[in-house]
Amino acid sequence: MGKAKFGVFGLAVMGQNLARNIARHGFPVALYNRTGSRTEHFVQEFGKEGDFTPAGSPADLVAAIEHPRPILLMVKAGAPVDDAIGELLPHLEAGDIVIDGGNSFFRDTQRRTREMEAKGLRFIGAGVSGGEEGALEGPSIMPGGTREAYAEVEPILSAIAAQVDGTPCCAYIGPDGAGHYVKMVHNGIEYADIQLIAESYDLLRHATGLESGELADVFRTWNEGDLESYLIEITSQVLAKVDAGSGRPLVDVILDEAAQKGTGKWSSQSALDLGVPTTSISEAVFARFLSAEKEQRVAASRVLPGPNGGRRSPETIVDAVRDALYASKIVAYAQGFEQLAAASQEEGWELDLGTLATIWRGGCIIRARFLNRIRDAYAEDPELQNLLLAPYFVEGLSRCQQAWREVAALAVELGIPTPAFSSALAYYDGYRRERSPAALIQGLRDFFGAHGYRRIDRPGDFHTRWAQDGSEVQL
Numbered sequence: 001m002g003k004a005k006f007g008v009f010g011l012a013v014m015g016q017n018l019a020r021n022i023a024r025h026g027f028p029v030a031l032y033n034r035t036g037s038r039t040e041h042f043v044q045e046f047g048k049e050g051d052f053t054p055a056g057s058p059a060d061l062v063a064a065i066e067h068p069r070p071i072l073l074m075v076k077a078g079a080p081v082d083d084a085i086g087e088l089l090p091h092l093e094a095g096d097i098v099i100d101g102g103n104s105f106f107r108d109t110q111r112r113t114r115e116m117e118a119k120g121l122r123f124i125g126a127g128v129s130g131g132e133e134g135a136l137e138g139p140s141i142m143p144g145g146t147r148e149a150y151a152e153v154e155p156i157l158s159a160i161a162a163q164v165d166g167t168p169c170c171a172y173i174g175p176d177g178a179g180h181y182v183k184m185v186h187n188g189i190e191y192a193d194i195q196l197i198a199e200s201y202d203l204l205r206h207a208t209g210l211e212s213g214e215l216a217d218v219f220r221t222w223n224e225g226d227l228e229s230y231l232i233e234i235t236s237q238v239l240a241k242v243d244a245g246s247g248r249p250l251v252d253v254i255l256d257e258a259a260q261k262g263t264g265k266w267s268s269q270s271a272l273d274l275g276v277p278t279t280s281i282s283e284a285v286f287a288r289f290l291s292a293e294k295e296q297r298v299a300a301s302r303v304l305p306g307p308n309g310g311r312r313s314p315e316t317i318v319d320a321v322r323d324a325l326y327a328s329k330i331v332a333y334a335q336g337f338e339q340l341a342a343a344s345q346e347e348g349w350e351l352d353l354g355t356l357a358t359i360w361r362g363g364c365i366i367r368a369r370f371l372n373r374i375r376d377a378y379a380e381d382p383e384l385q386n387l388l389l390a391p392y393f394v395e396g397l398s399r400c401q402q403a404w405r406e407v408a409a410l411a412v413e414l415g416i417p418t419p420a421f422s423s424a425l426a427y428y429d430g431y432r433r434e435r436s437p438a439a440l441i442q443g444l445r446d447f448f449g450a451h452g453y454r455r456i457d458r459p460g461d462f463h464t465r466w467a468q469d470g471s472e473v474q475l
Protein backbone atom coordinates (compact mmCIF):
# COMPACT_ATOMS: atom_id res chain seq x y z
CA MET A 1 0.00 0.00 0.00
CA GLY A 2 1.37 3.42 -0.99
CA LYS A 3 1.50 6.40 1.28
CA ALA A 4 -1.60 8.44 1.99
CA LYS A 5 -2.11 11.73 0.16
CA PHE A 6 -4.01 13.37 2.98
CA GLY A 7 -4.35 13.17 6.75
CA VAL A 8 -7.34 13.78 9.01
CA PHE A 9 -6.67 14.52 12.67
CA GLY A 10 -9.86 14.28 14.75
CA LEU A 11 -12.62 11.82 14.01
CA ALA A 12 -15.73 13.35 15.51
CA VAL A 13 -18.59 13.28 13.06
CA MET A 14 -17.36 16.16 10.83
CA GLY A 15 -13.86 14.65 10.66
CA GLN A 16 -15.26 11.20 9.90
CA ASN A 17 -17.50 12.41 7.12
CA LEU A 18 -14.82 14.57 5.52
CA ALA A 19 -12.39 11.63 5.63
CA ARG A 20 -15.00 9.43 3.93
CA ASN A 21 -15.72 12.13 1.35
CA ILE A 22 -12.00 12.48 0.55
CA ALA A 23 -11.49 8.72 0.31
CA ARG A 24 -14.57 8.28 -1.88
CA HIS A 25 -12.96 10.68 -4.31
CA GLY A 26 -10.02 8.34 -4.63
CA PHE A 27 -7.49 9.99 -2.33
CA PRO A 28 -5.83 7.66 0.20
CA VAL A 29 -6.39 9.08 3.71
CA ALA A 30 -4.44 8.55 6.95
CA LEU A 31 -6.50 8.93 10.12
CA TYR A 32 -5.75 9.80 13.70
CA ASN A 33 -8.00 10.33 16.68
CA ARG A 34 -6.83 10.80 20.24
CA THR A 35 -9.16 8.07 21.46
CA GLY A 36 -7.84 5.20 19.38
CA SER A 37 -10.99 3.08 19.64
CA ARG A 38 -12.82 5.63 17.52
CA THR A 39 -10.29 5.18 14.72
CA GLU A 40 -10.72 1.41 14.93
CA HIS A 41 -14.50 1.67 14.81
CA PHE A 42 -14.25 4.02 11.88
CA VAL A 43 -12.12 1.60 9.89
CA GLN A 44 -14.43 -1.30 10.77
CA GLU A 45 -17.48 0.63 9.68
CA PHE A 46 -16.25 2.56 6.65
CA GLY A 47 -12.97 0.86 5.72
CA LYS A 48 -14.43 -0.48 2.50
CA GLU A 49 -15.32 2.99 1.20
CA GLY A 50 -11.74 3.89 0.35
CA ASP A 51 -8.07 3.62 1.13
CA PHE A 52 -7.67 4.43 4.83
CA THR A 53 -4.54 4.15 6.96
CA PRO A 54 -5.31 4.26 10.69
CA ALA A 55 -2.58 5.84 12.79
CA GLY A 56 -2.07 5.23 16.50
CA SER A 57 -0.17 8.45 17.20
CA PRO A 58 0.50 11.84 15.63
CA ALA A 59 3.95 10.54 14.67
CA ASP A 60 2.38 7.58 12.84
CA LEU A 61 -0.10 9.89 11.15
CA VAL A 62 2.68 12.08 9.80
CA ALA A 63 4.76 9.05 8.76
CA ALA A 64 1.81 7.61 6.82
CA ILE A 65 1.45 10.62 4.49
CA GLU A 66 3.46 11.56 1.44
CA HIS A 67 5.51 14.76 1.83
CA PRO A 68 4.51 17.62 1.61
CA ARG A 69 1.69 16.48 3.85
CA PRO A 70 -1.72 18.06 3.94
CA ILE A 71 -3.23 17.33 7.36
CA LEU A 72 -6.75 18.45 8.15
CA LEU A 73 -7.49 19.21 11.80
CA MET A 74 -11.11 18.59 12.71
CA VAL A 75 -11.03 19.36 16.43
CA LYS A 76 -12.93 21.85 18.59
CA ALA A 77 -12.05 25.51 18.06
CA GLY A 78 -9.79 27.10 20.66
CA ALA A 79 -7.13 25.35 22.74
CA PRO A 80 -7.68 21.91 21.14
CA VAL A 81 -6.40 23.32 17.83
CA ASP A 82 -3.19 24.56 19.48
CA ASP A 83 -2.86 21.22 21.28
CA ALA A 84 -3.22 19.28 18.04
CA ILE A 85 -0.66 21.49 16.29
CA GLY A 86 1.68 21.01 19.26
CA GLU A 87 1.37 17.22 18.96
CA LEU A 88 2.06 17.25 15.24
CA LEU A 89 4.89 19.79 15.24
CA PRO A 90 7.80 17.56 16.32
CA HIS A 91 7.06 15.25 13.38
CA LEU A 92 6.32 17.70 10.59
CA GLU A 93 8.83 18.72 7.94
CA ALA A 94 9.27 21.97 6.04
CA GLY A 95 6.53 22.44 3.49
CA ASP A 96 3.90 20.37 5.28
CA ILE A 97 0.45 21.96 5.29
CA VAL A 98 -1.79 21.96 8.34
CA ILE A 99 -5.41 22.80 7.53
CA ASP A 100 -7.71 23.86 10.34
CA GLY A 101 -11.24 22.98 9.24
CA GLY A 102 -13.03 24.06 12.43
CA ASN A 103 -14.82 27.27 13.31
CA SER A 104 -11.68 28.95 14.64
CA PHE A 105 -11.55 32.62 15.55
CA PHE A 106 -9.78 34.40 12.70
CA ARG A 107 -7.29 36.18 14.98
CA ASP A 108 -6.18 32.76 16.25
CA THR A 109 -5.76 31.65 12.65
CA GLN A 110 -3.60 34.70 11.93
CA ARG A 111 -1.42 33.92 14.93
CA ARG A 112 -1.12 30.22 14.03
CA THR A 113 -0.22 31.13 10.45
CA ARG A 114 2.62 33.33 11.70
CA GLU A 115 3.86 30.66 14.10
CA MET A 116 3.74 27.89 11.51
CA GLU A 117 5.35 29.94 8.77
CA ALA A 118 8.18 30.89 11.14
CA LYS A 119 8.91 27.16 11.31
CA GLY A 120 8.88 26.69 7.55
CA LEU A 121 5.45 25.06 7.68
CA ARG A 122 2.26 26.14 5.97
CA PHE A 123 -1.15 26.74 7.48
CA ILE A 124 -4.59 27.01 5.94
CA GLY A 125 -7.57 28.20 7.97
CA ALA A 126 -10.52 26.73 6.14
CA GLY A 127 -14.13 27.45 6.94
CA VAL A 128 -16.20 24.34 6.23
CA SER A 129 -19.95 24.64 6.11
CA GLY A 130 -22.69 22.12 5.59
CA GLY A 131 -22.94 20.16 8.78
CA GLU A 132 -22.63 16.38 8.89
CA GLU A 133 -24.39 15.79 5.61
CA GLY A 134 -22.43 18.46 3.78
CA ALA A 135 -19.15 17.07 5.07
CA LEU A 136 -20.00 13.73 3.51
CA GLU A 137 -21.81 14.76 0.36
CA GLY A 138 -20.05 18.02 -0.43
CA PRO A 139 -19.59 21.04 1.82
CA SER A 140 -18.83 24.64 0.98
CA ILE A 141 -15.16 25.26 1.75
CA MET A 142 -13.58 28.65 2.46
CA PRO A 143 -9.79 28.24 2.63
CA GLY A 144 -7.51 31.08 3.73
CA GLY A 145 -3.71 30.99 3.57
CA THR A 146 -1.01 31.49 0.97
CA ARG A 147 -1.97 30.94 -2.65
CA GLU A 148 0.80 28.41 -3.16
CA ALA A 149 -0.25 26.30 -0.17
CA TYR A 150 -3.83 26.41 -1.43
CA ALA A 151 -2.71 25.39 -4.93
CA GLU A 152 -1.33 22.15 -3.48
CA VAL A 153 -4.54 21.13 -1.73
CA GLU A 154 -6.93 22.65 -4.26
CA PRO A 155 -7.48 19.43 -6.28
CA ILE A 156 -8.63 17.56 -3.18
CA LEU A 157 -10.70 20.39 -1.68
CA SER A 158 -12.40 21.18 -4.98
CA ALA A 159 -13.18 17.51 -5.57
CA ILE A 160 -14.87 17.00 -2.20
CA ALA A 161 -16.79 20.31 -2.21
CA ALA A 162 -20.40 20.64 -3.33
CA GLN A 163 -20.71 21.38 -7.05
CA VAL A 164 -23.24 23.82 -8.48
CA ASP A 165 -23.59 23.99 -12.28
CA GLY A 166 -20.20 22.30 -12.54
CA THR A 167 -18.50 24.86 -10.28
CA PRO A 168 -17.03 23.66 -6.97
CA CYS A 169 -18.21 25.45 -3.83
CA CYS A 170 -14.60 26.00 -2.85
CA ALA A 171 -12.29 28.83 -3.84
CA TYR A 172 -9.24 30.59 -2.54
CA ILE A 173 -10.48 33.25 -0.13
CA GLY A 174 -7.42 35.26 0.90
CA PRO A 175 -4.40 35.29 3.22
CA ASP A 176 -4.15 34.00 6.81
CA GLY A 177 -7.47 34.45 8.69
CA ALA A 178 -9.57 35.37 5.64
CA GLY A 179 -11.19 31.94 5.27
CA HIS A 180 -12.22 31.73 8.89
CA TYR A 181 -13.43 35.32 8.85
CA VAL A 182 -15.64 34.61 5.86
CA LYS A 183 -16.99 31.48 7.56
CA MET A 184 -17.70 33.55 10.68
CA VAL A 185 -19.77 36.04 8.69
CA HIS A 186 -21.45 33.14 6.89
CA ASN A 187 -22.54 31.96 10.32
CA GLY A 188 -23.62 35.48 11.28
CA ILE A 189 -25.85 35.56 8.20
CA GLU A 190 -27.03 32.08 9.16
CA TYR A 191 -28.09 33.45 12.57
CA ALA A 192 -30.00 36.30 10.91
CA ASP A 193 -31.64 33.96 8.40
CA ILE A 194 -32.73 31.58 11.16
CA GLN A 195 -34.04 34.44 13.30
CA LEU A 196 -36.08 35.81 10.40
CA ILE A 197 -37.56 32.37 9.78
CA ALA A 198 -38.38 32.02 13.49
CA GLU A 199 -40.08 35.42 13.49
CA SER A 200 -42.13 34.50 10.41
CA TYR A 201 -43.22 31.29 12.09
CA ASP A 202 -44.05 33.05 15.36
CA LEU A 203 -46.05 35.76 13.67
CA LEU A 204 -48.01 33.40 11.46
CA ARG A 205 -48.65 31.01 14.29
CA HIS A 206 -49.95 33.60 16.72
CA ALA A 207 -51.65 35.96 14.31
CA THR A 208 -53.48 33.29 12.32
CA GLY A 209 -53.65 30.29 14.63
CA LEU A 210 -52.28 28.02 11.88
CA GLU A 211 -50.97 24.76 13.29
CA SER A 212 -47.43 23.50 12.82
CA GLY A 213 -48.41 21.07 10.07
CA GLU A 214 -50.15 23.85 8.16
CA LEU A 215 -47.18 26.13 8.66
CA ALA A 216 -44.94 23.38 7.31
CA ASP A 217 -47.00 23.58 4.11
CA VAL A 218 -46.62 27.37 4.01
CA PHE A 219 -42.83 27.08 4.18
CA ARG A 220 -42.86 24.28 1.62
CA THR A 221 -44.69 26.58 -0.78
CA TRP A 222 -42.34 29.45 -0.03
CA ASN A 223 -39.47 27.18 -0.93
CA GLU A 224 -40.73 27.12 -4.49
CA GLY A 225 -40.23 30.87 -5.01
CA ASP A 226 -37.66 33.61 -4.32
CA LEU A 227 -37.06 32.24 -0.84
CA GLU A 228 -35.90 28.82 -2.04
CA SER A 229 -33.12 27.80 0.31
CA TYR A 230 -31.89 24.99 2.49
CA LEU A 231 -33.05 26.71 5.70
CA ILE A 232 -36.60 27.25 4.42
CA GLU A 233 -36.70 23.65 3.21
CA ILE A 234 -35.66 22.21 6.57
CA THR A 235 -38.00 24.60 8.40
CA SER A 236 -40.90 22.86 6.72
CA GLN A 237 -39.45 19.49 7.75
CA VAL A 238 -38.93 20.52 11.37
CA LEU A 239 -42.46 21.97 11.58
CA ALA A 240 -43.97 18.83 10.09
CA LYS A 241 -42.29 16.53 12.59
CA VAL A 242 -44.55 14.98 15.21
CA ASP A 243 -43.04 13.91 18.52
CA ALA A 244 -43.45 10.16 18.85
CA GLY A 245 -43.85 10.19 22.62
CA SER A 246 -46.37 12.98 23.09
CA GLY A 247 -48.04 13.00 19.68
CA ARG A 248 -47.54 16.77 19.62
CA PRO A 249 -45.57 18.73 17.00
CA LEU A 250 -41.93 18.32 17.97
CA VAL A 251 -41.40 22.08 17.81
CA ASP A 252 -43.91 22.45 20.65
CA VAL A 253 -41.97 20.19 22.99
CA ILE A 254 -38.50 21.55 22.24
CA LEU A 255 -37.31 23.90 25.00
CA ASP A 256 -37.44 27.48 23.70
CA GLU A 257 -33.89 28.51 24.64
CA ALA A 258 -31.54 28.98 21.69
CA ALA A 259 -27.95 27.89 22.20
CA GLN A 260 -24.96 29.28 20.37
CA LYS A 261 -21.33 28.39 19.99
CA GLY A 262 -20.06 31.91 19.42
CA THR A 263 -19.55 32.58 15.73
CA GLY A 264 -22.58 34.89 15.51
CA LYS A 265 -21.36 36.84 18.52
CA TRP A 266 -17.86 37.12 17.03
CA SER A 267 -19.37 38.33 13.79
CA SER A 268 -21.27 41.08 15.64
CA GLN A 269 -18.24 42.00 17.71
CA SER A 270 -16.12 42.35 14.61
CA ALA A 271 -18.82 44.44 12.91
CA LEU A 272 -18.77 46.78 15.92
CA ASP A 273 -14.98 47.04 15.67
CA LEU A 274 -15.24 47.84 11.97
CA GLY A 275 -18.12 50.29 12.44
CA VAL A 276 -20.44 48.38 10.11
CA PRO A 277 -24.18 48.38 10.93
CA THR A 278 -24.91 44.64 10.74
CA THR A 279 -28.08 45.05 12.75
CA SER A 280 -29.72 41.84 11.55
CA ILE A 281 -26.92 39.63 12.79
CA SER A 282 -26.68 41.44 16.12
CA GLU A 283 -30.44 41.30 16.68
CA ALA A 284 -30.33 37.58 16.00
CA VAL A 285 -27.60 37.12 18.60
CA PHE A 286 -29.48 39.25 21.13
CA ALA A 287 -32.69 37.33 20.45
CA ARG A 288 -30.87 34.11 21.35
CA PHE A 289 -29.63 35.70 24.58
CA LEU A 290 -33.17 36.79 25.45
CA SER A 291 -34.53 33.34 24.66
CA ALA A 292 -32.06 31.88 27.14
CA GLU A 293 -33.55 33.97 29.96
CA LYS A 294 -36.37 31.48 30.15
CA GLU A 295 -37.08 31.69 33.87
CA GLN A 296 -37.29 35.45 33.77
CA ARG A 297 -39.54 35.32 30.73
CA VAL A 298 -41.89 32.92 32.42
CA ALA A 299 -42.10 35.19 35.46
CA ALA A 300 -42.48 38.34 33.33
CA SER A 301 -45.23 36.74 31.26
CA ARG A 302 -47.37 36.79 34.39
CA VAL A 303 -46.69 40.40 35.23
CA LEU A 304 -46.12 42.52 32.15
CA PRO A 305 -49.20 43.23 30.05
CA GLY A 306 -49.40 43.03 26.27
CA PRO A 307 -51.99 44.14 23.76
CA ASN A 308 -55.36 42.45 23.41
CA GLY A 309 -54.95 39.60 20.93
CA GLY A 310 -56.73 39.83 17.63
CA ARG A 311 -56.55 37.26 14.86
CA ARG A 312 -55.93 37.65 11.15
CA SER A 313 -57.01 35.26 8.47
CA PRO A 314 -54.09 33.42 6.87
CA GLU A 315 -55.14 34.69 3.41
CA THR A 316 -54.49 38.26 4.49
CA ILE A 317 -51.01 37.84 5.92
CA VAL A 318 -49.19 34.75 4.64
CA ASP A 319 -48.02 36.46 1.46
CA ALA A 320 -47.14 39.64 3.34
CA VAL A 321 -44.98 37.72 5.81
CA ARG A 322 -43.28 35.98 2.89
CA ASP A 323 -42.47 39.37 1.36
CA ALA A 324 -41.28 40.78 4.67
CA LEU A 325 -39.04 37.75 5.09
CA TYR A 326 -37.61 38.17 1.61
CA ALA A 327 -36.93 41.89 2.03
CA SER A 328 -35.38 41.38 5.47
CA LYS A 329 -33.23 38.61 4.10
CA ILE A 330 -31.89 40.91 1.40
CA VAL A 331 -30.93 43.38 4.15
CA ALA A 332 -29.23 40.66 6.24
CA TYR A 333 -27.10 39.56 3.29
CA ALA A 334 -26.36 43.14 2.26
CA GLN A 335 -25.12 43.84 5.78
CA GLY A 336 -23.03 40.67 5.90
CA PHE A 337 -21.40 41.49 2.57
CA GLU A 338 -20.77 45.06 3.70
CA GLN A 339 -19.00 43.66 6.73
CA LEU A 340 -16.90 41.38 4.53
CA ALA A 341 -15.92 44.31 2.33
CA ALA A 342 -14.94 46.39 5.36
CA ALA A 343 -12.89 43.58 6.89
CA SER A 344 -11.20 42.95 3.58
CA GLN A 345 -10.12 46.56 3.40
CA GLU A 346 -9.00 46.65 7.01
CA GLU A 347 -6.97 43.44 6.78
CA GLY A 348 -5.79 43.84 3.17
CA TRP A 349 -7.37 40.52 2.14
CA GLU A 350 -8.75 41.55 -1.26
CA LEU A 351 -11.82 39.37 -0.82
CA ASP A 352 -13.78 38.75 -4.00
CA LEU A 353 -17.39 39.12 -2.89
CA GLY A 354 -18.79 37.57 -6.06
CA THR A 355 -16.69 34.46 -5.45
CA LEU A 356 -18.05 34.18 -1.92
CA ALA A 357 -21.62 34.29 -3.22
CA THR A 358 -20.63 31.66 -5.78
CA ILE A 359 -19.24 29.17 -3.27
CA TRP A 360 -22.18 29.70 -0.91
CA ARG A 361 -24.65 28.57 -3.58
CA GLY A 362 -24.22 24.95 -2.57
CA GLY A 363 -23.07 22.83 0.35
CA CYS A 364 -23.38 25.43 3.08
CA ILE A 365 -26.17 26.13 5.54
CA ILE A 366 -27.17 29.44 3.94
CA ARG A 367 -27.29 28.03 0.41
CA ALA A 368 -30.13 29.71 -1.40
CA ARG A 369 -31.40 30.45 -4.85
CA PHE A 370 -30.84 34.17 -4.44
CA LEU A 371 -27.08 33.77 -3.95
CA ASN A 372 -27.02 33.46 -7.76
CA ARG A 373 -28.43 36.97 -7.83
CA ILE A 374 -25.80 38.22 -5.41
CA ARG A 375 -23.10 36.68 -7.58
CA ASP A 376 -24.64 38.37 -10.66
CA ALA A 377 -24.81 41.70 -8.87
CA TYR A 378 -21.06 41.67 -8.16
CA ALA A 379 -20.33 40.43 -11.68
CA GLU A 380 -22.24 43.38 -13.11
CA ASP A 381 -20.65 45.88 -10.73
CA PRO A 382 -17.55 44.66 -8.86
CA GLU A 383 -17.44 47.99 -7.00
CA LEU A 384 -21.04 47.70 -5.79
CA GLN A 385 -21.14 49.45 -2.41
CA ASN A 386 -24.27 47.87 -1.02
CA LEU A 387 -26.33 44.98 -2.35
CA LEU A 388 -29.51 46.95 -1.72
CA LEU A 389 -28.50 49.10 -4.68
CA ALA A 390 -28.18 46.25 -7.20
CA PRO A 391 -31.06 46.61 -9.71
CA TYR A 392 -32.42 43.12 -9.00
CA PHE A 393 -32.66 43.84 -5.28
CA VAL A 394 -33.99 47.37 -5.78
CA GLU A 395 -36.85 45.74 -7.68
CA GLY A 396 -37.41 43.10 -4.96
CA LEU A 397 -37.36 45.68 -2.18
CA SER A 398 -39.71 47.96 -4.07
CA ARG A 399 -42.12 45.08 -4.56
CA CYS A 400 -41.98 43.96 -0.91
CA GLN A 401 -41.52 47.11 1.13
CA GLN A 402 -45.18 47.90 1.65
CA ALA A 403 -45.99 44.40 2.92
CA TRP A 404 -42.86 44.55 5.07
CA ARG A 405 -44.20 47.67 6.81
CA GLU A 406 -47.60 46.12 7.33
CA VAL A 407 -46.06 43.02 8.86
CA ALA A 408 -43.82 45.05 11.19
CA ALA A 409 -46.83 47.14 12.24
CA LEU A 410 -48.94 44.03 12.79
CA ALA A 411 -46.22 42.50 14.97
CA VAL A 412 -46.16 45.64 17.11
CA GLU A 413 -49.95 45.69 17.29
CA LEU A 414 -50.11 42.06 18.40
CA GLY A 415 -47.13 42.27 20.73
CA ILE A 416 -45.12 39.66 18.84
CA PRO A 417 -41.42 40.44 18.93
CA THR A 418 -39.85 40.67 15.48
CA PRO A 419 -36.46 42.29 16.15
CA ALA A 420 -34.87 41.10 12.92
CA PHE A 421 -37.79 42.14 10.69
CA SER A 422 -38.07 45.50 12.39
CA SER A 423 -34.39 46.31 12.55
CA ALA A 424 -33.91 45.28 8.92
CA LEU A 425 -36.74 47.63 7.97
CA ALA A 426 -35.24 50.41 10.11
CA TYR A 427 -31.91 49.86 8.37
CA TYR A 428 -33.61 50.02 4.99
CA ASP A 429 -35.35 53.25 5.89
CA GLY A 430 -32.19 54.66 7.44
CA TYR A 431 -30.10 53.73 4.42
CA ARG A 432 -32.47 55.32 1.92
CA ARG A 433 -32.66 58.54 3.94
CA GLU A 434 -30.97 61.50 2.36
CA ARG A 435 -30.90 63.50 5.57
CA SER A 436 -30.79 61.83 8.97
CA PRO A 437 -31.35 63.13 12.50
CA ALA A 438 -27.63 62.67 13.18
CA ALA A 439 -27.40 66.45 12.77
CA LEU A 440 -29.18 66.76 16.10
CA ILE A 441 -26.90 64.15 17.66
CA GLN A 442 -23.92 66.24 16.57
CA GLY A 443 -25.55 69.37 17.98
CA LEU A 444 -26.08 67.68 21.33
CA ARG A 445 -22.54 66.33 21.42
CA ASP A 446 -21.23 69.77 20.73
CA PHE A 447 -23.46 71.25 23.45
CA PHE A 448 -22.44 68.99 26.29
CA GLY A 449 -18.94 68.04 25.26
CA ALA A 450 -17.70 70.66 22.78
CA HIS A 451 -17.09 67.79 20.35
CA GLY A 452 -17.60 69.99 17.31
CA TYR A 453 -19.55 69.42 14.13
CA ARG A 454 -19.18 69.83 10.40
CA ARG A 455 -21.53 71.96 8.33
CA ILE A 456 -23.28 71.23 5.05
CA ASP A 457 -22.42 74.62 3.57
CA ARG A 458 -18.69 75.04 4.18
CA PRO A 459 -15.68 72.86 5.09
CA GLY A 460 -14.06 72.65 8.51
CA ASP A 461 -14.95 71.71 12.07
CA PHE A 462 -17.06 74.07 14.15
CA HIS A 463 -18.17 74.60 17.72
CA THR A 464 -20.95 76.77 19.07
CA ARG A 465 -20.21 78.51 22.38
CA TRP A 466 -23.46 77.29 23.87
CA ALA A 467 -22.77 78.43 27.41
CA GLN A 468 -21.35 81.79 26.40
CA ASP A 469 -22.59 84.09 23.68
CA GLY A 470 -23.88 81.39 21.30
CA SER A 471 -21.42 82.38 18.61
CA GLU A 472 -19.80 79.82 16.32
CA VAL A 473 -16.05 79.28 16.09
CA GLN A 474 -14.07 77.25 13.61
CA LEU A 475 -11.92 74.61 15.29
Ligand code: 6PG
Residues within 6 Å of the ligand: 103, 128, 129, 130, 131, 187, 190, 259, 260, 261, 262, 263, 264, 364, 365
Ligand atom coordinates in the same frame (compact mmCIF):
# COMPACT_ATOMS: atom_id res chain seq x y z
C1 6PG B 1 -22.19 25.37 9.19
C2 6PG B 1 -22.73 25.72 10.53
C3 6PG B 1 -21.88 25.11 11.60
C4 6PG B 1 -22.55 25.04 12.95
C5 6PG B 1 -22.81 26.38 13.54
C6 6PG B 1 -23.88 26.35 14.59
O1 6PG B 1 -21.92 26.31 8.46
O2 6PG B 1 -22.07 24.18 8.88
O3 6PG B 1 -22.75 27.08 10.69
O4 6PG B 1 -20.67 25.79 11.61
O5 6PG B 1 -23.71 24.32 12.85
O6 6PG B 1 -21.61 26.79 14.10
O7 6PG B 1 -23.73 27.50 15.27
P1 6PG B 1 -24.41 27.80 16.66
O8 6PG B 1 -24.25 26.57 17.52
O9 6PG B 1 -23.65 28.95 17.16
O10 6PG B 1 -25.83 28.06 16.32
